[in-house]
Amino acid sequence: LKSGETMVMFSTCACCAPTYLVAVTVIAALCISGFGKVLKHTFPTAKLGIKIYKYISMVANILILLVAVAYGVLSSNENARRFVFSKIIEAGAVYPSPMDTLRCANIQNLHGRVLEIGPGPGTNFRCWQNNTSITEWVGVEPNPYFQQRQVVESEARNISFPVSTVWLKGEHVDIEPESFDHVVGTHVLCSVDDVRMVLKQVH
Numbered sequence: 001l002k003s004g005e006t007m008v009m010f011s012t013c014a015c016c017a018p019t020y021l022v023a024v025t026v027i028a029a030l031c032i033s034g035f036g037k038v039l040k041h042t043f044p045t046a047k048l049g050i051k052i053y054k055y056i057s058m059v060a061n062i063l064i065l066l067v068a069v070a071y072g073v074l075s076s077n078e079n080a081r082r083f084v085f086s087k088i089i090e091a092g093a094v095y096p097s098p099m100d101t102l103r104c105a106n107i108q109n110l111h112g113r114v115l116e117i118g119p120g121p122g123t124n125f126r127c128w129q130n131n132t133s134i135t136e137w138v139g140v141e142p143n144p145y146f147q148q149r150q151v152v153e154s155e156a157r158n159i160s161f162p163v164s165t166v167w168l169k170g171e172h173v174d175i176e177p178e179s180f181d182h183v184v185g186t187h188v189l190c191s192v193d194d195v196r197m198v199l200k201q202v203h
């Protein structure tokens with residue numbers, strides 16, 4: 001393995017971040033409130049300590065409630081979920097990342113017509129700043145909240161070829177056989193509903 005490849009294995013898929021956030025918050029809140037109970041039981045005379053822990057435990061419970069409400073809203077409302085997800089991905093995509101070396105090493109020399117599955121905010125445009133061999137780029141992206149950011153990103157990276165996006169899931173897009181020279185997908189298969197179907201379309 002090259003060092004970049006090792007990094008891929010250990011990096012967390014961004015799509016799992018909300019689940020981890022909920023899990024970590026709940027576990028932390030339970031630990032804090034549980035510790036307060038142990039403290040009370042073990043040191044019944046430590047009044048100040050117990051009082052402080054009462055407040056901490058109250059804050060922890062409020063936190064659980066807020067996370068539960070946010071989780072409920074996001075899991076029942078796809079629009080809200082897409083909006084929040086786009087903001088999280090966009091925030092992460094602003095900065096250069098160690099992952100850029102790996103992603104650009106694999107895709108910077110593409111040519112002809114390029115189809116990208118799940119481009120999000122256009123993170124991969126950074127790899128094509130000096131590419132004059134690509135003749136057209138088409139993105140297949142189900143989240144329309146990335147629209148504005150893709151335009152900003154392609155302009156910021158001086159992309160010289162025409163770019164357009166089909167706002168659909170990779171599973172549903174109808175691609176004419178042999179119509180693209182390359183298909184790109186980075187950090188995407190972890191978030192699609194049906195990996196087999198997307199790969200079938202690509203094939």
Ligand SMILES: C[S@@+](CC[C@H](N)C(=O)[O-])C[C@H]1O[C@@H](n2cnc3c(N)ncnc32)[C@H](O)[C@@H]1O
Pocket residue numbers: 014015089093117118119120121122123124140141142143168169170171185186187188191192193194
């Ligand atoms: C973690 S982001 C990666 C964005 C970008 N490719 C990158 O490397 O930074 C995953 C992207 O896949 C998109 N996506 C999710 N489900 C998809 C599907 N079924 N078909 C195509 N794209 C999908 C998401 O909307 C999001 O833009």
